[in-house]
Amino acid sequence: MNPETWAAHVTVAAIIERDGRFLLVEEHTDDGLRLNQPAGxxxxGETLVEAAARETLEESAHRFTPEALVGVYMAHFARAESASGATYLRFTFCGSSGEPEAGRALDPDIVRTLWMSAEELRACPERHRTPLVMRCIDDYLAGRRFPLDFVHTHSVGPTRSSKSGTQ
Structure with a gap:
């Protein structure tokens, strides 16, 4: 593996709680149907907060307003087809949402949305897309919150140094 071309996959996830239940999606994966927070x-060109709102809308039909960062998580998964596997850097936000938009189609891999308690989710770890599903819920329940301004976005236009790959 050439270390100059390796990059982690940057993902976002949304934790939405209502009356002690969490919004989840059931989705098709290579390992069968799995549960996950709305994520992607x-x-x-988008910020992490924008990505979390967009992914939540696409996967659940719920408009999501991020209110805090719960945590940043790194996970590495071995893959048979790749000597290096895959590494994911996940930014999980919590916030609020309204009712789902009527008639809005969900992403093709999403089978349905559902609301589950932490206890129900804890009882079926084999159905979780990754161990991060429960870890993020546990961190949320433990009160972990960072203000949104903890996450900075800085965009730089093209320059000679950025075109050549140096910063």
């Missing part, structure tokens, strides 16, 4: 990859 950061796309070019």
């Amino acid at each position: 990859h950061l796309e070019a």
